Amino acid sequence: MCRWIAYSGSPIRLEELLYRPRYSLIDQSLHSRLGVETTNGDGFGVGWYTGNGGDEPALYRGTGPAWNDANLREIARSTQSPLFLAHIRASTGTAVQQTNCHPFRYANWLWVHNGSIREFHRLKRDLVLAVDPDLYPFMAGSTDSEVMFHLALTYGLRDRPVAAVERMAGLVESVGRAYGVPDPLQMTVATTDGDRTWCFRYSSEGRSRSLFYSTEISALRHLYPEQANLRGLSEETRLIVSEPLGELEGAWQPVPESSYGVIQKGDDELGRFEPAMP
Amino acid sequence: MCRWIAYSGSPIRLEELLYRPRYSLIDQSLHSRLGVETTNGDGFGVGWYTGNGGDEPALYRGTGPAWNDANLREIARSTQSPLFLAHIRASTGTAVQQTNCHPFRYANWLWVHNGSIREFHRLKRDLVLAVDPDLYPFMAGSTDSEVMFHLALTYGLRDRPVAAVERMAGLVESVGRAYGVPDPLQMTVATTDGDRTWCFRYSSEGRSRSLFYSTEISALRHLYPEQANLRGLSEETRLIVSEPLGELEGAWQPVPESSYGVIQKGDDELGRFEPAMP
């Protein structure tokens, strides 16, 4: 499987979250504690916005392990961003290549996924056929994750994100049933338009991969009391992570099963996720 | 575009053809003389058989330039084969990744292609839909070349190779017409089952990329009079190449426009290639 992190809030250097915490994403690439696979060394990626909501975010994606990538270290040190997604990959069978590395991007949107579509090689053709033909040429890789993204785009991600992802999930489960594949979908997902960030935790079998959020910025501040640059983070700063970056009691809340969350200005949202027929 | 070479005959070390000739394939990766692009540095590959016709051939494919690949040099030095295809790539837009490097393989078959399907991003979906759903999961990359291979397999490559490739070409031209894409197909192709090798030279516009064959082994012997290991090559040894490996007068014959050739035990064949509706 994979591990990911989504950050939203006061501009921060990427390295503060990718490298510095005790159980940072880079550390998880070598030995994840909660993942299905302990090693996530089949590529990685980070996508970041430079500050203006409507801009196309920048991507840096590599096919080697994140832990030994010298360029990632440079970029993480020299880049500040108010909103970014990062991902480390453990392939479930598809090729290790840049076009299979998350985040995936479409215009100003980014998408990261942990999990899989069971027996994807059998279901793939039917799923790909359901992608809007105008979006079809934008799929460059071979992963289930990228197909899920383009299905969500097909079903209106840009207008009604939660409903679009619910329809994507509904389609996957419907096609899975048609092919006799039990419990076909397993996912934690984050997607963002550069302004708001949506996260999803769902699996057909009701036992989803782990997902946590930092309810209050105070959690982060407690995590790194010695880091002056974290003291200035706004109250709306939030993190969503596959697994906690540290062990501070109370800092991390699990996202409930079959739920979605929205990180946004003002009150965040948390709601029930229910797959729907497209 | 790309450059490729197909060898069939007495077992030979790969380096004899990949590195030693004056205008070897490796030399062509840096500066091709007849190619549309002078540099072919977007990946490469070689597929070779170990001697028994029915075996699945081995592949070595890389995403960097062939000219600086230390492993290719090692493999070419240590590997002997009676039949191999090698390819250097100049991307026409799709990603530089191993799954886009030629040769493509299916069971005991290999396929290399130079050329392109014009406006492939627009035609791709319709072409992919025509691939046999049972073959669909075997497409791992994003190139036009791989789709062409799987269309040919769909249309019976394993039983009637020439007819199958003609139907593939017919489909591409038909879909091209439907989308208003003029002269959609440009190709030189080699494909082999480990026993016989078929080559094709065709383009919708009737101005195909260059393709040559060595009519007699004497040509090769003249090319390398000093190389004792070439003296023992059988009379049936043949080379098909995107561009001649040397300048010996009379050693290389162009494959005519809209033609196919078959390299096999006994007499070789040369015939007219005519796209057909699938």
Next chain:
Amino acid sequence: MCRWIAYSGSPIRLEELLYRPRYSLIDQSLHSRLGVETTNGDGFGVGWYTGNGGDEPALYRGTGPAWNDANLREIARSTQSPLFLAHIRASTGTAVQQTNCHPFRYANWLWVHNGSIREFHRLKRDLVLAVDPDLYPFMAGSTDSEVMFHLALTYGLRDRPVAAVERMAGLVESVGRAYGVPDPLQMTVATTDGDRTWCFRYSSEGRSRSLFYSTEISALRHLYPEQANLRGLSEETRLIVSEPLGELEGAWQPVPESSYGVIQKGDDELGRFEPAMP
């Protein structure tokens, strides 16, 4: 050999110079017009400062060709800098690996080089022994270029840059003489501390690789009249390049043989370069 570019002036997005000009550095990686090698596909690198002179610059270096590197495109699009060096490499024999890609960095200094030390494999040991033992551990690769940089650092690059590079050149020529290697040094070099930039053009034989500078910002503005973002460039903006990025009459001046230049606030300098015994 290689090609490089040094920019100093008003903050600019890297892509404006790496990708947009007609004969941009990326274009030169595929087909250089003035280089000894037409293809520079053995790696690349860019080093940039974020605006404060004393900061350690960031590096992005890759081992594939610059022209097909998707990450370089992203970084060039999303990064602004008032001072950066970029380099494309054509190996003269040493391995294609990140630690051999320019720019080389030491603290706040960067270094790029085009050229070579003749028969470097024979001279290397003596040259490396002359590097300050405290600097020795900072050499991570195997190129002549990196040894030249650390020799210059050994001889006082940080205090008296021109004299230090002259002593480095003197040592190379002295060791060359000792080993009977004629005309051992060929170089164009740029080095910077993030504030000033020094460039050098020299070769033992007196026929150095090409090097040009843009005397006035008006040259750049003429090059890109349609680009609004160039109109605001300060009068002190300067470019030094291995070969001109365009064909505008009068825009590019050759750096004379055996010369150095200094790009700095106030008047630039141009002087005679004379190797000196260390």
Next chain:
Amino acid sequence: MCRWIAYSGSPIRLEELLYRPRYSLIDQSLHSRLGVETTNGDGFGVGWYTGNGGDEPALYRGTGPAWNDANLREIARSTQSPLFLAHIRASTGTAVQQTNCHPFRYANWLWVHNGSIREFHRLKRDLVLAVDPDLYPFMAGSTDSEVMFHLALTYGLRDRPVAAVERMAGLVESVGRAYGVPDPLQMTVATTDGDRTWCFRYSSEGRSRSLFYSTEISALRHLYPEQANLRGLSEETRLIVSEPLGELEGAWQPVPESSYGVIQKGDDELGRFEPAMP
């Protein structure tokens, strides 16, 4: 650290040992059971002889993890060898690049190492200076392992291998003492000339990395009773491994602390390893 395997005996396809066993080397790259590091994903390599003792062996080395390398799988499937070394790397700080991947080669010799020289960056210069100047140009990477190999070559590896490695170890400990580095050497090493194979287990502190050998071919046969191709292995077939490839009782014997072994025709040798001043 790293993990390695040395095979000597009846010709065998590499994949039989690299992929098939339960705790194969490829499996160890993802999760080693006995290694200091559980993940060995910083490159890998295999060097094999084609059957004639005096030949230069072939190398295939990659910088990504072994577990997801498609080419390694192809080579392992298509290559037979009577003698090969394979290695998976966990960097102790030096760059992840092909020239740092084991095996290292010099003429017909190969060398693999697990362990490290403590504070190598401080000791490196003195150690490198002790390498024969004629051998100096053959060092292409930056690892302690490669320097150890060239020191052993300097001290007569080709003539008296055990004594040469003992002198290398003596030098490392002597230089370590001079710099105040306690217990500087930690190593298990295999080296071969294509005919005999020497292995070493030693550490200055007397607590060396694990190393095992298969005393009798019957062990292998028990490991893979279902594999017909193993039944024909000669009685002299031997394996030396960083950690056992399976759990068969009695199949694997630890190499004792401070020992060396020689795998050769006729009786193998086992002796005491004692560092000596060069």
